[in-house]
Amino acid sequence: MMSNTKTIEVTVERTIPTSPGEAFDAWLNPKVPGTPWNMAEKLLLNPTVDGFFFWAIKGTPHYGRFTAVDRPGRIQHTWMSPNTSGLESTVTVTFRGKGKDTLMTLVHAGLPDTDGGRSHEKGWNFFLDGFQSQLAKSGAV
């Protein structure tokens, strides 16, 4: 079924102080902090092409299917959760050598551009946590 929902893409990049191979392996290791699978209350993870994952945190389920697992350069999988409003979004993570480090780029595409997604409160919390009150005092909020 074709969807008329407007979608957006989120790109996040970090330089990770390790080799692309190690970063790649760590990203698929649920014990490593910062991976989506870490801290899951329930986790099923089969990181092979056409393998599925399921994880839940705070009762929110997330499902997906791996579409590329190319060590050490690229991992791609679909991503569905209540936050994608029924749309199958796509997460692509690439690892590229940058000297001794790894340039890690995560692109989350096909996200519904809804009011919920662009929550003011959550958006603010992303970078303002802990000093929102000071900003309010200064009249910026």
Added chain:
Amino acid sequence: MEHLTDVLSAISHPTRRAIIKRLANGPARFLDIAEPFDVALNAITKHLKLLERAGLIEREKRGREVFISLRPEGLRLVADWVHEYERFWNEKLDEFEGYFKQKQRSKK
């Protein structure tokens, strides 16, 4: 739009976000801002220049000292823009990067 791009670029780095957080408590001198970070002073100068270019901080001379303070108005631009997943992945990748940095430190 150009200003929004500058602001987004300015807040895209964890060190610069930490500097913003520090300055939200009030104006500070350069060395006080640099003190908690384990990086060269030169790097902090570059971060501050980026924040200044984005209009998020300003410098003020008080006697012989220069104080740096936050101009949070620019951050408002981002409020309508940041997507929930932007926040989610930024937090995740900060954690992931932090894990490897910690590993690197414990090797030394």
